[in-house]
Amino acid sequence: MSSKILEAKNITMQFGGLKAVENFNIQIHAGELVGLIGPNGAGKTTVFNMLTGVYQPTHGEIFIDGHRTKGLKAFEISHLGMTRTFQNIRLFKDLNVLENVLIASHQNTDYTIIQAVLKTPQFYEEEEALTAKAMALLKIFDLDKKAKFQSGSLPYGEQRKLEIVRALATDPKIILLDEPAAGMNHKETEALMHLISYIRKEFKLSVLLIEHDMKLVMGICERLIVLDHGVTICQGAPEVVRKDDKVIAAYLGVDAHLESNA
Amino acid sequence: MATPAVLQFRKSFLAPILSLIAVVLAAEIIDHSFNAYIQLIFLYICINIILALSLNLVNGFTGQFSIGHAGFMAVGAYTSAFLSTHPSLFGYEIRFLPASLDFFNYPIYALAGGLTAAAAGYVVGLPSLRLKGDYLAIVTLGFGEIIRVILLNTEAVGGARGLFGISSPADITIAGIEISAFAQSFFWAATAMVLTFIFLWRLINSSHGRGFLSVREDEIAAEAMGINTTNIKVLAFVLSSFFAGIAGSVFAHSTHYLNPSTFSFQKSVDVIIMVVLGGMGSLTGSIVAAIIVSVLPELILRPLQDYTHVDLRMVIYSLLLIIFMIMRPQGIFGTTEISFANLMKSFFHGRKDVIKNS
Amino acid sequence: MQEFVQHLINGISLGSIYALIALGYTMVYGILQLINFAHSEVYMVGAFAAYYTARVLGLDAKPGVLTFITVLVAAMAVCSILGVTIERLAYRPLRKAPKLNSLITAIGVSLLLQYSGQIIFGADPKVFPNILEDASLASFGDVNLRLFDVTILIVGIIFMIALHYLIHYTKTGKAMRAVSNNQVVASLMGINGDKVIAMTFVIGSSLAGVGAVLVGMKYPKIDPLMGMLIGLKAFTAAVLGGIGNLGGAVLGGVLMGVCEEFVVGYLSSTYRDAVAFAILIVILLFRPSGLLGRSQVEKV
Numbered sequence: 024m025s026s027k028i029l030e031a032k033n034i035t036m037q038f039g040g041l042k043a044v045e046n047f048n049i050q051i052h053a054g055e056l057v058g059l060i061g062p063n064g065a066g067k068t069t070v071f072n073m074l075t076g077v078y079q080p081t082h083g084e085i086f087i088d089g090h091r092t093k094g095l096k097a098f099e100i101s102h103l104g105m106t107r108t109f110q111n112i113r114l115f116k117d118l119n120v121l122e123n124v125l126i127a128s129h130q131n132t133d134y135t136i137i138q139a140v141l142k143t144p145q146f147y148e149e150e151e152a153l154t155a156k157a158m159a160l161l162k163i164f165d166l167d168k169k170a171k172f173q174s175g176s177l178p179y180g181e182q183r184k185l186e187i188v189r190a191l192a193t194d195p196k197i198i199l200l201d202e203p204a205a206g207m208n209h210k211e212t213e214a215l216m217h218l219i220s221y222i223r224k225e226f227k228l229s230v231l232l233i234e235h236d237m238k239l240v241m242g243i244c245e246r247l248i249v250l251d252h253g254v255t256i257c258q259g260a261p262e263v264v265r266k267d268d269k270v271i272a273a274y275l276g277v278d279a280h281l282e283s284n285a
Numbered sequence: 286m287a288t289p290a291v292l293q294f295r296k297s298f299l300a301p302i303l304s305l306i307a308v309v310l311a312a313e314i315i316d317h318s319f320n321a322y323i324q325l326i327f328l329y330i331c332i333n334i335i336l337a338l339s340l341n342l343v344n345g346f347t348g349q350f351s352i353g354h355a356g357f358m359a360v361g362a363y364t365s366a367f368l369s370t371h372p373s374l375f376g377y378e379i380r381f382l383p384a385s386l387d388f389f390n391y392p393i394y395a396l397a398g399g400l401t402a403a404a405a406g407y408v409v410g411l412p413s414l415r416l417k418g419d420y421l422a423i424v425t426l427g428f429g430e431i432i433r434v435i436l437l438n439t440e441a442v443g444g445a446r447g448l449f450g451i452s453s454p455a456d457i458t459i460a461g462i463e464i465s466a467f468a469q470s471f472f473w474a475a476t477a478m479v480l481t482f483i484f485l486w487r488l489i490n491s492s493h494g495r496g497f498l499s500v501r502e503d504e505i506a507a508e509a510m511g512i513n514t515t516n517i518k519v520l521a522f523v524l525s526s527f528f529a530g531i532a533g534s535v536f537a538h539s540t541h542y543l544n545p546s547t548f549s550f551q552k553s554v555d556v557i558i559m560v561v562l563g564g565m566g567s568l569t570g571s572i573v574a575a576i577i578v579s580v581l582p583e584l585i586l587r588p589l590q591d592y593t594h595v596d597l598r599m600v601i602y603s604l605l606l607i608i609f610m611i612m613r614p615q616g617i618f619g620t621t622e623i624s625f626a627n628l629m630k631s632f633f634h635g636r637k638d639v640i641k642n643s
Numbered sequence: 644m645q646e647f648v649q650h651l652i653n654g655i656s657l658g659s660i661y662a663l664i665a666l667g668y669t670m671v672y673g674i675l676q677l678i679n680f681a682h683s684e685v686y687m688v689g690a691f692a693a694y695y696t697a698r699v700l701g702l703d704a705k706p707g708v709l710t711f712i713t714v715l716v717a718a719m720a721v722c723s724i725l726g727v728t729i730e731r732l733a734y735r736p737l738r739k740a741p742k743l744n745s746l747i748t749a750i751g752v753s754l755l756l757q758y759s760g761q762i763i764f765g766a767d768p769k770v771f772p773n774i775l776e777d778a779s780l781a782s783f784g785d786v787n788l789r790l791f792d793v794t795i796l797i798v799g800i801i802f803m804i805a806l807h808y809l810i811h812y813t814k815t816g817k818a819m820r821a822v823s824n825n826q827v828v829a830s831l832m833g834i835n836g837d838k839v840i841a842m843t844f845v846i847g848s849s850l851a852g853v854g855a856v857l858v859g860m861k862y863p864k865i866d867p868l869m870g871m872l873i874g875l876k877a878f879t880a881a882v883l884g885g886i887g888n889l890g891g892a893v894l895g896g897v898l899m900g901v902c903e904e905f906v907v908g909y910l911s912s913t914y915r916d917a918v919a920f921a922i923l924i925v926i927l928l929f930r931p932s933g934l935l936g937r938s939q940v941e942k943v
Contacts, residue, residue: 075509101511109509115502117566117620118495125492126499130511132492139491140484142297144290146491151290153492193511350743352750412928418742419678423878424927427920434917554754561747599758606751610744611736 026088028053028197028229029074029105034083036069036253043069044253047083049231051197056223056230058244058261062274065250067233068110071199074231075107076100088196102130104196108186108203110233116175120166120185123174124157127192160188163225164218180211184218191222197229198222204236212236216243241265249273301483308475312468324467328539330579331474332532335481337559337571339528342485344557345565345620346494347521348501349414350422353429354529354556359548360405360432361398361530363442366537368394369452388454391473395534402530403523405432410522414515429553436545447544451537474535481528486568488524497521501566551599558602561609563616570618645785650908651901656792656861658900659799663854664877665884665892666806667726667847673823673887674843676742677734680749683874684756685726685848689855690771690865691764692721697772706773711794711860714774718852726848727841735837753870760867768866771859795857802853803893806846810889819843823887872916876903879923885936894934 029051036044044066051057059067072078074085076097085092087103095103106127115123132153138146161167164184169177174185183203190198200219204212216239223230234240240247240261247264249257251273257264264270287295315327336358343351369390372380382389413424442448454469488494496517499507504514537543555578563574586598609616664686671679696717697703702710733752737745781788810816821829822839830836858873859865880899884891899919906918926933 077505077509096513097505097508098511098513101509106511107509109506113503113506113509115499115506117502118498122495122498126495126507126512127510129492129496129499134492136488136491136493139493140487142294142487144288144294147290147293148288150491189510348743350746416927416931419676419746420927420931422746423678423882424924427924427927431920431924554750557747557750595762597762599754600762603751603754603758607733607748607755610740610748610751611733614740614744 026053027051027086028055028088029231030086031070031074032084032086034070034073034080034085036066036073036078037081042253044073044250047073047250047253047255049248051229051231053196053229054223054227056219056232056243056245058232058234058240058247059250060234060240060247061250061256064252065273066253067250068201069253070250071107071201071231071233074100074199075105098130101193104194105199106190106193106195106197107199108183108190108201110201110205112179112182112186114174114182114186114189116173118174119171120161120174120177121154121157121170123185123189124160124192125153127189128153128157131194157192160191163222164188179206183207184215187218187222191226195228197231200230200232200234202233202235204234204239207236209238212239215239219243237265301479304479304483305476308472308479311475312471315471316465316468321467324471325539326579326583327471328474328535330576331471331478332536332539333556333559333575333579334478334572335528335532335535336556337563337575338481338485338568339525339532340556341560341563341565341568341571342488342497342528343521343525344560345567345571346489346501347497347518349518349521350418351425351522351525352422352550352553352557353409353425353427353432354525355548355550355552356409356429356432357402357406357526357529358533358536358552359436359545360526361395361402361533362537362543362548363436363448363533364401364530365394365398365534366448366451366543367442368397369538370448370450388457388469390452391454391469391534391538392476394538395473395477395531398534398537399527399530402533403527406523406526406529407519410519410526414518414522426550426553429548429550433545433548436548443543445545447542449542451541451543453538453541470539474539477531477535481531482568482572485528489568493517493520554602554606558606561606561614561616564618564620565616566620567616567618567622569623570616573617573623645783646908648783648786650904652786652788652792654901654904655897656795656900657904658880658897659795660854660857660896661873661877661880661899662893662896663799663802663850663857664873665880665896666803666889667851668878668881669884669886669889669892670819670843670847672881673889674819674826674840675734675738675745677745678749678878679734679847680746680874681729681733681752681756682726682847682851683870683877684753684760685722685729685870686851686855686874687760687865687867687870688725688756689718689722689848689852690859690869691760691769691867692852693718693774693856693859694769694771694865697774702774703772706776708775710772710774711856714772715798715853715856718856719849720852722848722852722855723845726844726851730841730844735840757867757870764867766867768864771863771865773863774856774860791861795861798853798857802850806850806889809846815839815842875923876916876919879919879926882931882933883922883926885933888933888935891933891935 027050029049031047031049033046033048034044035042035046047070059070061067069078073080076092076095087100087105090103092100115126132149134146134149158167158170161170166181166185166188174182177185187200187203204215207215219230220243222228232244244261247258247261248255249264249270256269256273257267315324336354340351340354343349368379372378409425409428413421416424436442437445454466456466457464496512499512500514500517508514559574559578560571562577563570582598590596667682668679671677693714697710697714700713702713729752733748734745737748775794778790779787780790780793810819818834818839819842821832821834822836826836876899877896880895881892883898884895899922902922903915903918907915
C-alpha cells in the first residue's frame, strides 16, 4: 500500500460571494500521474493555488505526505515536498538559466551567511555540489549549454522547460504542472510527454497535471479529474472519462452532446 | 594535499589583504598630497560608498523600496558619537582599551553603531516589509522622519543644538613614524568601505544573494520554490541598516559634530540618487555613482554657486533623478557589474543582454 | 463642553482643507496607482499664484468676495496647468514602466519644485494677501464661529458636491470611473485614456489650488516648503479613508483635521504634526486599505 503523497478533503475556495472551487477531493499516491482537466475558468489553477499555499482554502483540509498544511505559508509547503510550475511562466527573468535553478536549492543549502562571506571550504564545496546538481538537471532538459543565458531571452518552449527544471531542483515528492504544453507544437509536446514520464520514473515523483492538450493528457495520465465551474463532475481512467456525457457537455456544450448521440 | 575547497578558502584572503595594503598606502598618499578640504572629501567618498552599497542591497538587489536610509545612518552616528563622548554608562566603565590604544576604539564604536542601527532596521522592517511598493516607501519615509524627530527631542544627545565634541583620532608617533589624525581616520573609513564591499559582493554571490534576487524578480515564484520571502526581506533590511549605521559612525567621527537636521529626507534622497545613478543591482555601479556624487558638487556646483549665488545642487539632483528614471532607469550600469566587456555592452546595447553573468 | 465645540469647529474647518487636497491624491492613485508626491508642490505653487495675482492686480488692499473669487480662479488655473504638465512630461512616459520608477520620478518632481521654488520665489516666507476680512459671525458663549471657517466649509462643500456631480452624473465622470477600474478595457470601449488621465490631474490639481487659497486666507504665511507638511497630512487622510475612494478622502480629511485639533487642544501643540505620522504608520501597518477601502487579492 503506497503512501498518500497528497490528499485534499472537501476543499472550497470562496471569494466573496463566488465559490471558485467547491468541495474538491483528491488523493495521489506515490508515483502516480494524475491529470486535472476542464474548460477554461473551471477553477483548476485555483485548486493548484490552494494546494501550494498561495490561497488558504475557505473550507477543507490538505495533507502533504501526511502533514496537514492548514495555516502554512507557501514556502513551508514547498519544504514539505510540493512544487509547481505556473500557467503564466514566472521565471526570474533577469537572472540566467543556472541561477534560476540554483535559487530552488536555497532551502537545501546548509552554509550560513558568515561562511559565505568568509568563503569557507564548506561554502565552496556546497556551491560546487549545487552547481553540479543544477547542471545535471539542465542537461536532462537540454538546457545546459544555455546555462549563462538570461532566462527571459529563451524561446517560449524552453522557458517552460526551465520552469520544470527549477521546480525539480527543490527535491520535491510531488510536482504540479500548470499547462506545461501551452504554446508548444506537436513535436515539442511529444518531447514533453517523454520528459514528464522520464522525470517521474527517475526522480520517483508524483505528478498532478493541468492541461488542455488532450493528446498529452490521454497519452500519459493514469487518472483524470474533471472540473467544471468549480465542481468535480467526473473522475477515473482516461478512456472512461472521455466518453462521459457530463464531460463532453462541459467542453463542447449540451447540444454537441445531444448531437453525438443522435 | 589540500582540497580545491581549502585552496580556494586560502585564496579568498588575498583580496582583503591586498585591499588593506592599498588602504594604508592610500592613507599615506592622501595625507601628504592634499589639503584638509580635499582630505575630507575622500572621507565623504568612503561614507557615501558605504551608504550607496547598503541601500542598493535593499532597493536594487531585493527590489524593496526603502527611502528612509538616513534614519539608520543617524542611529549609527549618534550611538557611535554618544559612546565616544561618555567614558562610562549607567555607572559602568565602557572604555576597555588603554589610552595608547585609542586608535582601536573606533571600530568598536562603529560596530556598536552598526548593531544599534541593525536593531532599528529589524524593528522597522519586520512590520513594514509585508507592504508592497508605494506603501513600503511611505512607511520607511515615515520611520526615517520619526527617528530624526526622536533625536531632535532627546536632550541626552544634544537635541536641536546637536552633539559636540565627538572624538576622533589624534596625531600619534609609533616607533618613530608619524601617523597623522587624518591617516588614522581615513584608514578606518576606507577599511569599513572595503569590508562593506567585500561582504556584500560575496553575499550576493551566495545562495542568500540569489534569494534576494528571487524576491526582486518574482515573490510568488520565490515562495513556491521554498524561499521565506519575509525573512529574506527583513534580512536584507537589517544588513542594510547595519552598514548604514557603520557609515553613520564614520561620519560622526569625521565631522565631530552631529545635528538631526543632517539626517533628513534630503539625505535619504542623496543616497537614492547614488543608487539610481549607479544602477539598482550593481555594486560597482554604486561605487562609481557615490564617487561622482561626492566629487561633482565640489568640482562643478560649488564654483557655480560662487558665480551665481544660488545653490543649484538639489535642483540638479532632482532633475537628474527624473531624467534618469525616464530615459535610463537602469542607471549607468543596470544590474551588471563593472568589467570591460560589460562596460562596452552597457553603453552600446542599452538595456538587457543575452549573456548574463552576475 | 464649549471648548469641545470650538475644537470641533476648528477641526472640521481644517479637515475640509485636508479633504480638498486629499481628493487630488486619491483621484490620481485611483487612476494611475501612483502616489503623486508632487501634488503638495502643486498646492504650494497655487498659493504663490494667488499671492502674485493679488499683487499684480492690486487686489492686495481690497478684500472682498470679488478678490476672493479672482484669486481662487487664478490659483485653480495655474495649478491645473502645472498638474497636467507634470503628468505629460514626467508620468506619461512611465505608464508602462514598473511602479517604482514612477514613484522615484514623482519624488524627483516634488523636490524639483520645492528647490526651484526656493530659488524663484525666495526661501523667505511671504505674507498672503488679505483677500477676505475675517469676522465673528456668531458667538455662543465661548464658542466663536468665524467667517473664515464658514467660508472654508462652504467653499469646500461646494467643490465636493461639484466633484460628486461630475463623477457620478456626467459622461466625463463615467469615463474616469471606467479608466480607474480597468484602463485596458476602458480603452477598448473607446475611451481615450490619456484625456481622462489629464482630466483627473486638472481636477485634482484645481482642488489643491482651492485648498491653497483657503489655507493662505486663514494662515497667511506662505513659503516654498509649505507643501510638505500639509501634503503628508492630506495624503494620510487619503490613505485613512481608503486610497482611491473619493468619499474616503473626504472622511479621512475631516477625521485628520478633527484629530489634530483635539490633540492640540487637549494634549499639547508640540504633537500637532506628529499625529499625522502616527496615524499614517498605524493605518499602513494595520489596515492599509483604509476605512472605506477594500483589500485587493492578487491573481496568481
